[in-house]
Amino acid sequence: xxxxxxxxxxxxxxxxxxxxxxITSEGGYGRRWLAVTSQRLMTxxxxxxxxxxGFALExxxxxxxxxxxxxxxxxxxxxxxxxxxxxxxNSLSSRFARVAKSLNEAHKEERPPEFDLEEEETxxxxxxxxxxxxxxSFCPACLKKTRVLARFWKYLSPHWPKLALVxxxxxxxxxxxxxxxxxxxxxxxxxxxxxxxxxxxxxxxLGLAGLRVASMGAGIARGRVTAWLGAQIVHELRFDLYQSIxxxxxxxxxxTQTGSLMARLTSDTQRLNWFFIDVGTFFVPNLLQLVGIxxxxxxxxxxxxxxxxxxxxxxxLLTMWFYRxxxxxxxxLWQRSAKMRSTAQDTISGIRVVKAFTQEPxxxxxxxxxxxxxxxxxxxxxxxxxxxxPLISFLTMSGSLLLWYFGGMxxxxxxxSLGELMAFFGYIGMFYGPIQMLTRMTDWINRAFTSAQRLFxxxxxxxxxxxxxxxxxxxxxxxxxxxxxVHFGYVKDKPVLKGMDVEVEPGEMVGLVGKSGVGKTTMINxxxxxxxxxxxxxxxxxxxxxxxxxxxxxxxxxxxxxxxFLFNGTIAENIRYANxxxxxxxxxxxxxxxxxxxxxxxxxxxxDTRVGERGARLSGxxxxxxxxARAILHDPKILILDEATSLVDTETExxxxxxxxxxxxxxxxxxxxHRLSTLKNAxxxxxxxxxxxxxxxxxxxxxxxxxTYHKLVQMQSKxxxxxxxxx
Amino acid sequence: MGSEDxxxxxxxxxxxxxxxxxxxxxxxxxxxxxxLTVSEDRCYLDVxxxxxxxxxxxxxxxxxLNSKDRVIGLVRDPEEMDQDSRRLARERLQRRYFTxxxxxxxxxxxxxxxxxxxxETDHGKRRFVVKGIRDSLVDLGDxxxxxxxVDGNRYRVRDWKDLDRRSQGFLxxxx
Numbered sequence: 001x002x003x004x005x006x007x008x009x010x011x012x013x014x015x016x017x018x019x020x021x022x023i024t025s026e027g028g029y030g031r032r033w034l035a036v037t038s039q040r041l042m043t044x045x046x047x048x049x050x051x052x053x054g055f056a057l058e059x060x061x062x063x064x065x066x067x068x069x070x071x072x073x074x075x076x077x078x079x080x081x082x083x084x085x086x087x088x089x090n091s092l093s094s095r096f097a098r099v100a101k102s103l104n105e106a107h108k109e110e111r112p113p114e115f116d117l118e119e120e121e122t123x124x125x126x127x128x129x130x131x132x133x134x135x136x137s138f139c140p141a142c143l144k145k146t147r148v149l150a151r152f153w154k155y156l157s158p159h160w161p162k163l164a165l166v167x168x169x170x171x172x173x174x175x176x177x178x179x180x181x182x183x184x185x186x187x188x189x190x191x192x193x194x195x196x197x198x199x200x201x202x203x204x205x206l207g208l209a210g211l212r213v214a215s216m217g218a219g220i221a222r223g224r225v226t227a228w229l230g231a232q233i234v235h236e237l238r239f240d241l242y243q244s245i246x247x248x249x250x251x252x253x254x255x256t257q258t259g260s261l262m263a264r265l266t267s268d269t270q271r272l273n274w275f276f277i278d279v280g281t282f283f284v285p286n287l288l289q290l291v292g293i294x295x296x297x298x299x300x301x302x303x304x305x306x307x308x309x310x311x312x313x314x315x316x317l318l319t320m321w322f323y324r325x326x327x328x329x330x331x332x333l334w335q336r337s338a339k340m341r342s343t344a345q346d347t348i349s350g351i352r353v354v355k356a357f358t359q360e361p362x363x364x365x366x367x368x369x370x371x372x373x374x375x376x377x378x379x380x381x382x383x384x385x386x387x388x389x390p391l392i393s394f395l396t397m398s399g400s401l402l403l404w405y406f407g408g409m410x411x412x413x414x415x416x417s418l419g420e421l422m423a424f425f426g427y428i429g430m431f432y433g434p435i436q437m438l439t440r441m442t443d444w445i446n447r448a449f450t451s452a453q454r455l456f457x458x459x460x461x462x463x464x465x466x467x468x469x470x471x472x473x474x475x476x477x478x479x480x481x482x483x484x485x486v487h488f489g490y491v492k493d494k495p496v497l498k499g500m501d502v503e504v505e506p507g508e509m510v511g512l513v514g515k516s517g518v519g520k521t522t523m524i525n526x527x528x529x530x531x532x533x534x535x536x537x538x539x540x541x542x543x544x545x546x547x548x549x550x551x552x553x554x555x556x557x558x559x560x561x562x563x564x565f566l567f568n569g570t571i572a573e574n575i576r577y578a579n580x581x582x583x584x585x586x587x588x589x590x591x592x593x594x595x596x597x598x599x600x601x602x603x604x605x606x607x608d609t610r611v612g613e614r615g616a617r618l619s620g621x622x623x624x625x626x627x628x629a630r631a632i633l634h635d636p637k638i639l640i641l642d643e644a645t646s647l648v649d650t651e652t653e654x655x656x657x658x659x660x661x662x663x664x665x666x667x668x669x670x671x672x673x674h675r676l677s678t679l680k681n682a683x684x685x686x687x688x689x690x691x692x693x694x695x696x697x698x699x700x701x702x703x704x705x706x707x708t709y710h711k712l713v714q715m716q717s718k719x720x721x722x723x724x725x726x727x
Numbered sequence: 728m729g730s731e732d733x734x735x736x737x738x739x740x741x742x743x744x745x746x747x748x749x750x751x752x753x754x755x756x757x758x759x760x761x762x763l764t765v766s767e768d769r770c771y772l773d774v775x776x777x778x779x780x781x782x783x784x785x786x787x788x789x790x791x792l793n794s795k796d797r798v799i800g801l802v803r804d805p806e807e808m809d810q811d812s813r814r815l816a817r818e819r820l821q822r823r824y825f826t827x828x829x830x831x832x833x834x835x836x837x838x839x840x841x842x843x844x845x846x847e848t849d850h851g852k853r854r855f856v857v858k859g860i861r862d863s864l865v866d867l868g869d870x871x872x873x874x875x876x877v878d879g880n881r882y883r884v885r886d887w888k889d890l891d892r893r894s895q896g897f898l899x900x901x902x
Contacts, residue, residue: 029827029851069781070825070881082759089825091855091878131841131856131877328900 004048005035013037017115019095021088023071025052034086034099038112041076041103043086053085060107063100065093067494074100148452155233162229166280169222174288176215178296181426183208189419223281230276237455238269244459250530264458268451275448283441286434293427300423301416307406308428311399315432318395319439322388329381336377340370396432403428474552478541479506479637479668481527485536488526496522498691499536504684506541509669511682513709518688520672524640527670528557540638558636560663562643562672564623566615571600572607574615574626578634586633593662594629595655596622621652628659639664641671676716685709746791746800748807753791753815761819763791763799771799776819782867785824789816826873826881827853832894835901841877842901848882855880860901872898 002018009015017036024030024045031046041060042051059078063085066073072093074085088096099115106113124131156163187204190196245261297305347354347363354363407421481504489495496519504510512520525531526538529545537544545553558578566574575587582590587607591597599622603609615623631639641660661681664671673679685702687695687709694708702709750766753774763774773794778785779801791799802808805816827848834845842857855876857863865873870886884890887898 027821027825027850029848029853068823068825070879073822080758087822087825089878090880091876093878130838130843131858 001033001044001046001048005033005042005044007048008051009037010039013039016113017099019099020046021086021096022092023087023089025086027087029089032086034096036099036103036113036115041085053083055083057103057107057113060103062107063103065097065100067093072096148449148456151456152452155236159229159233162225166222166225166229169218169225170280170285170288173215173218173222174285174292176211176218177289177430178292179211180208181423181430182296183211184426185417185419185423187419188422189417193418222285223277226277226280230273230280233276234269234273237272238265241265241269241455241458248458250525261458264454268454271451272448272455275444275451278444282437283444286437289430290434290438293431297424297427300420301410304403304407304410304416304424308399308403308424308431310402311395312435315392315395315399315435316439319392319436322384322392323440326381326385326388329377329384333374333377333381336370336373340367340374343367343370392436396436399432400425400428470547471549472543472547474540474543474548474556477556477637480504480541481638481668481670482539483523483536484539486526486533486538487535488522488531488533490522490531495534496691497526497533500688500691500693502686502693502696504668504670506668507666508684509664509667509671509682511679511685512670512672512688513676513679513685513712514688514694519691520688521642523688524642524670524672527638527640528559529553556637557640558631558634558638558667559640560624560627560631560642560660564615564620564627566611566618566623566626568611568613570605570608570610571603571626574611575607575629575633577630582633587629590629590633591626593632593659594625595659596625596629599625621649621656624656625659628656628663632663637667639667639669641669641673643671643673676713687712744800746802748802748804749809751791751800751802751808751812753808753812755815761815765800774799776816776823778820778824781824782865782873785820789820826883827851829874829882829884829890829894831891832897835897837901844874844876844882846882853882855882864901 001020002015005018006015015035015037018033020031020033022029022031024032025043033044033046033048035042035044035051036057038057040054040056042054044051055076055078060076061079062077064075064077066075071087071089073087074096076083076085086096102113102115183204187201191201191204242265245265294305294309297308344367347367354360403421403424407416407424410416411418411421483500483502486497486500487495488497496517500519500523502510512523514520526533527545529550532546537546539545540548540553567577572584572587575590576582579586584607588597591600591607600607600609609617611618611623611626615626618626641664664681669682671679671682679685680699682699684696684698686693687702687707689708695702695705697705703713746765752764753776754762756762756772760772761774761776763771771791771793775792775796777790777792779788779790787804789802789805791802793799805813808816827850829846829848831847832844833847833852834843836843837860842860843854844857845854846852855878857874858877863875865875867873870884870888872884872887874882874884876882884898887895890898
């Protein structure tokens with residue numbers, strides 16, 4: 001392609017960029033090429049030939065990436081006209097957004113463009129082409145089972161004495177189990193039909209009893225050791241997992257739903273536990289038993305053994321087929337039950353709304369439909385099970401039918417003794433059970449591996465590094481913050497902040513003002529380094545916050561969140577949350593400063609009052625003041641106030657305002673206020689528009705400017721006037 | 728908005744309105760931009776055509792946004808617009824909502840929580856990866872499915888019961 005394009009260039013022209021998009025000029029999937037030379041921009045159909053569009057670079061004033069639904073278009077403005085250069089699917093949108101940016105920069109600076117598309121983060125494994133769980137992370141397939149096993153082994157190896165014990169017990173039980181049928185052979189041939197007499201009979205029966213007891217004992221011991229071992233290993237795994245979840249970066253939290261994290265913590269670990277128990281109690285012993293039985297059967301009479309084993313492949317295949325079918329049926333049933341459950345849960349927790357809008361009949365119908373789905377799925381699954389189980393049993397039985405006929409013939413023909421036939425029956429009885437179980441083994445192992453993988457995926461995911469050795473410690477910050485050309489978006493190509501520039505003096509209180517979605521909360525997320533900036537930098541006392549040790553940075557930041565989140569515990573515990581060592585005096589002083597002491601003392605249990613789940617037993621205003629007290633006790637250098645939107649009565653409001661005023665003193669504060677009146681304490685106000693700084697100055701300055709802030713104030717004062725009129 | 732009578736403000740007429748399709752004209756001007764005029768007296772430049780119900784009722788309730796993405800108004804039934812406007816609206820919608828229809832699933836495999844598809848769509852062949860299929864696959868009812876891949880591309884199955892057996896089998900494994 002490159003050669004084709006270069007062939008049509010003018011002598012003075014050089015090719016700077018040649019890159020492909022995945023949507024053709026007709027709008028379908030396919031390749032199309034974009035070439036940028038020192039003079040022109042051209043697009044080519046795949047295979048080269050003539051360009052299907054071309055522009056001189058100096059004619060293109062601006063290139064804009066236009067985000068559409070499911071694709072992106074690159075539009076150029078040239079001599080007052082707007083033209084579409086190309087389209088690409090969202091898979092390539094970041095590449096072409098970068099192309100647009102480079103072109104625009106070059107145009108502004110009147111130089112030939114330069115492109116740097118190399119740093120494009122890869123999300124596909126270069127080895128096998130699979131999707132990586134995270135951009136730039138390991139490929140789960142390429143570290144495959146050996147890696148997972150190695151990780152497992154790390155948890156298993158410290159317990160090797162127990163593992164050894166289990167192995168010995170497994171071998172012992174298998175060996176013991178193989179003896180009884182052979183004793184039955186002796187019993188029939190030598191005692192019942194021979195002249196062993198009653199003494200030998202008693203001896204054999206006692207021997208059998210002894211073996212049974214030994215087998216039972218070993219089985220119990222094996223089961224108990226495996227149970228504890230499995231539970232312990234899973235406990236260790238789960239503990240490590242929870243540790244990882246706690247230090248997971250917030251970006252990762254956005255991507256992983258809380259539910260899926262919970263599932264990993266509970267059901268995946270549970271599945272691994274079962275796996276350990278199953279392997280220890282069933283799989284390995286069964287496998288050994290099968291091998292042992294085959295060996296004995298072939299030693300006794302290889303022809304009969306071969307015959308008996310004839311139905312085995314059929315049993316194996318059929319069992320596998322049935323289980324696969326049953327698995328998908330039961331999975332469908334499970335999904336439908338989950339849907340039914342969530343429908344019911346939704347409605348029941350929203351029952352007030354349902355009743356208020358008299359939607360009971362509709363809700364009943366909705367649930368009825370879901371229930372009907374469950375009924376049908378359940379019927380299909382259970383009836384398939386009811387068919388398949390007897391069928392498999394019958395097949396297993398057919399082995400013994402063969403044995404009766406051919407074994408009987410051989411006994412009549414006196415090729416084998418009756419005792420040997422009886423022993424054969426004994427072994428056959430022990431043969432098919434394990435076979436059925438082992439057919440499911442691959443499935444179970446796979447599922448256990450997936451679970452393990454899901455766990456390791458979290459433990460391997462990008463963790464926040466609290467103790468980066470290269471990061472600078474931060475002991476006593478002044479609190480001067482500056483945003484320097486900060487660009488950031490939660491989703492790529494959808495920037496929220498687009499070049500934020502602002503400098504905040506130490507101890508200053510800055511009110512963030514702007515419409516919702518303009519980037520106020522985003523600024524706060526960046527200050528706390530819940531996310532890292534995409535471009536530009538944020539500095540604290542002149543140091544890029546990415547170079548500051550995260551633990552130190554967060555230690556100096558206090559947050560009074562919009563929704564006061566209290567943990568289930570006492571009021572004192574909640575105030576003490578960030579400083580567990582604080583003594584009672586400190587807690588009370590903080591509560592007094594937060595104007596919370598009064599209402600706390602009125603509670604029968606005072607500071608020992610339990611707040612209930614999420615602080616459910618307290619009112620909004622009370623919760624707010626407790627979270628202010630928490631921040632006061634934490635005594636941060638940098639403070640973040642996200643004003644609650646919940647309405648409280650005027651008196652409480654003034655108590656809260658007073659508490660906040662005390663809290664803000666001598667701290668660099670960023671405050672998001674929804675009521676402008678709250679911001680009267682602010683030293684300066686930052687008005688944000690379109691992800692950028694629109695206005696920055698004191699209340700008086702901004703009013704005088706008669707800009708955006710002026711408008712907002714006017715609107716709010718009208719609204720509050722209405723409130724006053726409505727009383 | 729007289730400030731002496733503040734109550735008046737609260738009963739301001741809603742900003743968005745249903746437009747009379749007969750009075751709406753959509754056309755491309757000389758500079759290649761999309762223009763919208765309403766009854767010859769209002770004119771908007773760089774207009775976007777969007778769907779109010781892109782999934783459940785894509786052919787009706789079209790909205791128009793101005794260059795700042797503010798809503799200009801709605802048209803209930805675009806069929807009542809004049810032919811040229813209708814054609815242009817359809818063209819713009821097709822560009823904006825790029826959701827190829829899956830006609831056949833050639834291959835599908837599930838590995839490590841990601842599902843890899845190789846499909847044939849009405850826009851050509853395509854390979855894509857879906858992660859967390861339970862959240863990325865939306866059942867729109869009546870057999871219609873919408874899938875979102877890891878890059879945010881969209882694919883639709885018009886009616887999965889109309890697909891061939893093999894494709895249905897693949898879908899059954901994940902739906």
